[in-house]
Amino acid sequence: MIRSHNEIATMATKAARGAGAPLGHAEDFGPVVAYLAAHDAEGLSCLQAALGANIRQLDQQNTGNGMVMNAAQAVIAAPIAIDMVKAGANTVQLRDIDAPALVSAYCRLAGGVTCKIEDDYCTIWEFLAALAAKTYVPATEESRLAGAGAGLTDND
């Protein structure tokens, strides 16, 4: 099955949302996964590490001219790290990152941000689809009667 950039980005956005990522972080995640699919397909193997655990509050400390994030989850930490660098921070350190390949892709897509991976222990369509399914609202008799597309077949 060949999937378009747009299909991959949309599925990945919904998967991140289904995994519990804040909406804005899910919106950032989708295009990064599509970028990985196009440029570093091997990097896709880290998606399970990125979305498989519960999304946690960012554990961050400001440093002199930067920030340190502990037990960093890429889907949360990477966009924030890029924000900080673009807003003038010198260095943002992501410790024990769950998906280094993903962080690297975030940085390449953002442009103007240098990403240096010091340790790489990055420990998927069905996986993404199962998470995306968590964002869907189940149909009910009421929705079938009153929702979009209700009441008529498309073949009248």
Place this chain on the structure above:
Amino acid sequence: MTCNDLSRHIADDWAWACEIDFAAKQNCAQFWYVSEEKALSAELDGAKGNVAQFLASHPHHRSAVRRVQTLARHAYAEIRDNLIGDACLPIDMLRCKLAFFGAAKFDPKSDRWTRITLAQGAPLFDELDNADNWWLPTFAA
């Protein structure tokens, strides 16, 4: 962008959203979209520094902030209406969006969906060599 700038954009562009009483049933009668604007305004009160720092502490506001920053640059980026209010008719937005795609012959089936015709009059594969002036042709009634 500073937090002060973000507050100013919310005040300038989103006053209509901040004034809606979301505790009133008629203003959240529909389920398809959750407005975060009100909560954002409250947590932004007193915030100092830049928006990157604010979002590091409040990642759940990232999407709403993106919308505020986008609308500040692109006046038509948002439908400025309460999309979950009971007076909202999805068909109005559908018609607008579909019109951009070149849809015609709108045939609404309810206030939630419509039958349309796309690309009527467009050339078929074997007609592409002689396909001038087909876009949005005049339809017979």
